[in-house]
Amino acid sequence: MKSIAICKSEELINGGKGVRFPLTAGSDDAVGFVIRYANEVHAYLNRCAHVPVELDWNPGEFIESSGLFIMCATHGAIYQPETGYCSGGPCRGSRLRKIEVSESDGTVYWHPDDYIQAVIA
Ligand code: FES
Numbered sequence: 254m255k256s257i258a259i260c261k262s263e264e265l266i267n268g269g270k271g272v273r274f275p276l277t278a279g280s281d282d283a284v285g286f287v288i289r290y291a292n293e294v295h296a297y298l299n300r301c302a303h304v305p306v307e308l309d310w311n312p313g314e315f316i317e318s319s320g321l322f323i324m325c326a327t328h329g330a331i332y333q334p335e336t337g338y339c340s341g342g343p344c345r346g347s348r349l350r351k352i353e354v355s356e357s358d359g360t361v362y363w364h365p366d367d368y369i370q371a372v373i374a
Pocket of ligand 1: 325344
């Protein structure tokens with residue numbers, strides 16, 4: 254499985270800021286993001302399930318003030334950090350598009366799949 258480095262593990266703290274990374278979704282240039290929640294890293298396509306806009310209100314700010322949910326800055330949909338399931342808001346019952354991610358030797362990596370691919374330089 255191809256692995257692409259995103260950031261150092263220490264850059265991600267539980268419930269803190271996420272790190273954005275470039276990718277291709279289908280044939281579109283897009284952005285992914287990774288967060289740490291309950292000690293685990295989770296990554297998603299940065300695209301709301303309601304309207305296809307990015308979620309963060311400032312770059313890397315995905316988690317709302319309680320630290321429990323990913324929140325879309327546009328209309329306030331809230332998503333469970335572990336699954337991407339939308340548990341409140343206009344797209345309730347939908348999900349963010351998950352991106353495989355792993356962590357080893359102090360580095361966080363993402364793994365392309367059939368739809369989410371690396372940007373060709
Ligand atoms: S665009 Fe995300 S909740 Fe509407």
